[in-house]
Amino acid sequence: MPQTIAHVTLVVRDYDEAIAFFTRTLRFELVEDSPSEDREGRNKRWVLIAPPGSRGTQILLAKASNEEEGSRIGNQTGGRVFLFLYTDDFWRDYKAMKEKGVKFVREPKEQEYGTVAVFEDLYGNRWDLLQPKR
Numbered sequence: 001m002p003q004t005i006a007h008v009t010l011v012v013r014d015y016d017e018a019i020a021f022f023t024r025t026l027r028f029e030l031v032e033d034s035p036s037e038d039r040e041g042r043n044k045r046w047v048l049i050a051p052p053g054s055r056g057t058q059i060l061l062a063k064a065s066n067e068e069e070g071s072r073i074g075n076q077t078g079g080r081v082f083l084f085l086y087t088d089d090f091w092r093d094y095k096a097m098k099e100k101g102v103k104f105v106r107e108p109k110e111q112e113y114g115t116v117a118v119f120e121d122l123y124g125n126r127w128d129l130l131q132p133k134r
Helices: 015-025 090-099
Strands: 007-012 027-035 041-051 056-063 081-086 101-109 113-119 126-132
Touching: 007 015, 015 027, 015 041, 015 056, 056 126, 090 113, 101 126
Parallel strands: 007 056, 081 126
Antiparallel strands: 027 041, 041 056, 101 113, 113 126
């Protein structure tokens, strides 16, 4: 059986604010929002989101449950681009995201591999919006 990465965890401050940002601002789909328990037996939620039409890796929104986890919110990769959001229409998605107030920290640029711009999510994690060249 081939292997695949099913989920990538994104540490968040609050489930509902993160769900609202990703579903309303970035138009992601809420795949699952179920009650669960953390490793200490406390209540938490299992929240999965994915870009519209995605059949690949999903993002697990994980609410920080201690000070150390909380210190990682917004800077999970030390300021590097963390996630890569591929699109089939860069300019459609770029304009829609700008209209919704998404902060772009690097403006669109044509590269040999495609059209790309860097934006930040509600916590400051950096993402590439990328339309690869065919």
